[in-house]
Amino acid sequence: MNSILRIILQRLGLGLLTLFVVSIVIFVAVNLLPGDFAELILGQGATPETVATIRRDLGLDQPLVLRYFDWLRGMLTLDLGTSFSQLNRVSNLGGGSDTTTVVEQIAPRLSNTLFLAAVTASIAVPFSITLGVLAALYRNTAFDRSANIFTLSSISSPEFFMAYVLILFLAVLNPILPSLSNIYQGMPFWERVEKSLLPALTLTLVVTAHMMRMTRAAIINLLASPYIEMARLKGLSPMRVIVKHALPNALAPIINVIALNLAYLITGVVVVEVVFVYPGIGQLFVDSVKIRDIPVVQACCLIFAAAYILLNLTADILSILSNPRLRHPK
């Protein structure tokens, strides 16, 4: 037990270190931007006085290292500053009471994205595991082949292609689901599920292939082992052999793949969110990228990286926990 704890702490420490270095990379990358943020904020309305004020307010007259630690402290205390577009409005139009901070901008978006990821995961995970078990059960039949071809095609086509095909068939030709996900706060739960169902289905198509193929491969790998042979000789039905005997031992790689795909769901949603105009963090990120709203871009980047690292870490730890051979390293 002690060694497990040590391994987990080790991995956590490594993850934190990676996150720290990633934050440096993001900060340096953003500061490679030529010119002055203050002029960028003010745009056309820049006068030397306002530029100087903004520079002082943002601390742009400080050296780079100091600014980095300042930003990091802000990140840790959830004070991400104010976005440039908001600052621009304030400085050009006066009035500063109704500005929203980056945190207030990001928080609802992030919860929307997590909601979408949760809806997708609750469809995709059972679906792909069932499909994988069935494909392993009826391996090398027409069903297995067609499932293989179908999932391989859906994973390799771009997300927006799948999205538009789904829109065409489920929203335009047969108006079953809404093609735009206009989600607002305080929406009833089921209405929210309905609005996010089409993006969730698109994402399901994208992530299913990986999970299904891994489930199938992991189960088939085990089918040659003696205890499966034993179970078969006892006279158990093929379904029972696979679900009761093979699946529990195949869980480690499956869990690993699920965690990796969840990481994809949180970070890879950018395109899908743009197609469905889903008010998630990916959409916010793309919009901010287009208008070069640096504080928002930085914060989104860091959140994406953190989610990615965290889920990869979880996959790592879960696969160690589920495999006794990794739990007791030599």
Place this chain on the structure above:
Amino acid sequence: MSGWMIFLLGLAGIAAMAFLFRLAGQKATGDAPKFRDMSYGEAFGYMLAATLLILAVWYYFQPKVTEAGMANAGVVFFRWAVQGFLIFAAAAWLFRLLGRNVGTAWTRKLFRQMPLTASFGILVILIYAFVAIFAGAIAPHGQEEILGAANVIAGGDPALGGDPAYPLGTDQIGRDILSRLIYGAQNTVGIAFITTILAFLLGGTFGFLAATLGGWLDQLLSRAVDVLMAIPSLIFALLLMTIATVWAPKLGIPLTWFMIVIIAVIDSTRVYRLARAVGLNIVVMDYIEAAKLRGEGLGYLVFKEILPNATAPLLAEFGLRFCFVFLTIAALSFLGVGIQPPLADWGTMVRDLAQFINFAAFSPMAAVTPLLAAGAIALLTVGVNFVVDWMLHKSSGLKE
């Protein structure tokens, strides 16, 4: 919810039919092993497939125009999809037949063992390569050429707002969509190809160097790659493209070059991992030791000893990497920060034409063009993936 009721009743009917089917089969064949040992799930699967097939055939032969005189768009799209599928399947089969009878003994053997999906993939890759190379000769118009009429509908039927001169119509500022699709092959595929090669040069070189030299260089490169891989690639590419959009006009370098370098660097981290792992397995071989004792230099070791032995996994990785690069570029263009106009590019075309999908119910032809552009991307990546899947399956020796 009558729709759900019909669905559930249909399922129950199939379930009953499956039971009867198995029973009838057992009776009719006098308990032949096939029916005697058939599990219920298998029988259900047969019945489900038969029902779906019958439904599909029935739907296929529905009239194209409803009684009210409106186009029955669902049927039209379904027919296109089925026809496309059948044509591609037939083409792949013929291509495989051709490959089995023409060529050297080696290629004939290759084609004999090939599944239909792989020959489909090879056929698609060849067609794309041909179109990309000879785009200038095939395309009826230039990619930037603005012709008279804007927003001409595809299909070439003047009664529906088409024009026989532009079989796929024109876009929002009056450029021929067919020509832009053809030039898109050159631009999108060409740029993705260059990017992938660059990524392989970078990642492969550093990966093999790290594997051969080891020590601090290996540590330094591997940790740097770890950090770069910790940032999701599309997000990182978007961040760097933001910065590039500011730098590009200042330095007077086209944004596309920045994109090529950015994506190549991001993707080279994945190549590095593979090249290093493969290289590490090779450097411990005796023949490397022998070459070192002979006093061969680093260049000889990497290019003459390691590279030839690492070709197979690297080639499969090249196909996969190309797909990822191609999809990343398409996604960036779709989001508006990738390949810049006036260059024709499929991702940008999808974004510009996407709103026409909403008119599909009234005029199926209007929705064709964005789907064609997106489908062109999908077809190539699917084809490459089929080929890579087959190659990996063949070389892994995964026996089931």
